[in-house]
Amino acid sequence: MNKTVKIILVIVVIILLAFVLKYFKDANSKDIVDYKNEEPFYTSINTKAVATGKLIPDEEIELKPQITGIVDQILVEEGDVVEKGDLIAVIRVVPNEQSLMSAKSRIATTKLSFENAKTLYDRNKALFEKGVISKQDFENSELSYFQSKENLVQAQNDYQIINKGSISGGSSANTNIIAQISGTVLEIPVREGDQVIQSNNFNAGTTIATIANMSFMIFEGKLDEAEVGKVEEGKDIKVILGAIQNREFPATLTFVAPKGVEENGAVQFTIKADVKIDSLKNIRAGYSANAEIDIEGKDSVLAIREALLQYNRITEKPFVEVLNDNNKYKKKDVELGLSDGINVEIVGGIEKGDKIKVWNKASKDNEDDKDED
DSSP states (O other), X not given: OHHHHHHHHHHHHHHHHHHHHXXXXXXXXXXXXXXXXXXXXXXXXXXXXXXXXXXXXXXXXXXXXXXXXXEEEEOOOTTOEEOTTOEEEEEEEOOOHHHHHHHHHHHHHHHHHHHHHHHHHHHHHHHHHTTSSOHHHHHHHHHHHHHHHHHHHHHHHHHHHHHHSSSXXXXXXXXXXXXXXXXXXXXXXXXXXXXXXOOOSSOOOOOOEEEEEEEEEEEEEXXXXXXXXXXXXXXXXXXXXXXXXXXXXXXXXXEEOSSOEEETTEEEEEEEEEEOOOTTSOOOTTOEEEEEEEEEEEEEEEEEEGGGOEEOTTTOOEEEEEEOXXXXXEXXXXXXXXXXXXXXXXXXXXXXXXXXXXXXOXXXXXXXXXXXX
């Protein structure tokens, strides 16, 4: 029995020894991990601020009626080019019945006063010519006659305006909506038969059409408070339209808002810029756009890719791993300067020629797989 136990123990030891030997063999047979290295290089670094916004016409107006009524005719369509003074639409007046009856009553009253004043004037004129009354009495009756005549004309005109919207119905009538500038019709939010409200001190009125001069466009966007202090009016910038790829439009910054507005926890400032648009391009109002503004730049500075940087978890200071003479990597703290998000300026800590570890390691197997691809 003891002999059997010894044999079993020997077998177990041999098996365990085999497992240990296999483990060390497999561990020693693993591929050695290689790290790619990069060296610092000289380049130009420019920091930019990006403002998001849209392209809008510099001159854009809304046409509103001066009288309440119903749209009778619309003579243009969206996209049409019109000249200043062109007829855009015609409004049909729907008079208020109470106002109309009041106007009629005023005409009747002033007509009675006029007829009475005319009778007195004719009689006093005859008496004055015979020398029966004085000149002053005659002039008083003459003044009353002319005043009552003017009141009658005014009452008739008021009735005409209430009933038809104008006195003469000519090109200057309130019922005619006229283009106030030359440009393109951007929008016609009403249709024939729609009721419209006049523009007055208490109501903005119904918009009949929107017209804009598309020859002069401006960029309007928002810039973060961290960057707005670094820009100034008159600076040349670049505008990139989302609808036109691979094309930059030069622009000049003309306005930086003196007051910011908080949006989603960040303070944003409105900026505006005049955009130089090629007349051959079909530019439309409302295109989304980004403005790139150069903040600061340096030429021929020592730099590395920002992806090579690592940060100490405790001190949060940046460092890189540099290959030394013993073929080992050593951490070196670096002092940083400008960054454009891709490359970062190295002020101190490393020199040109140093081999910096690409800390996202790549094994030989991975490199072989890439070569096969």
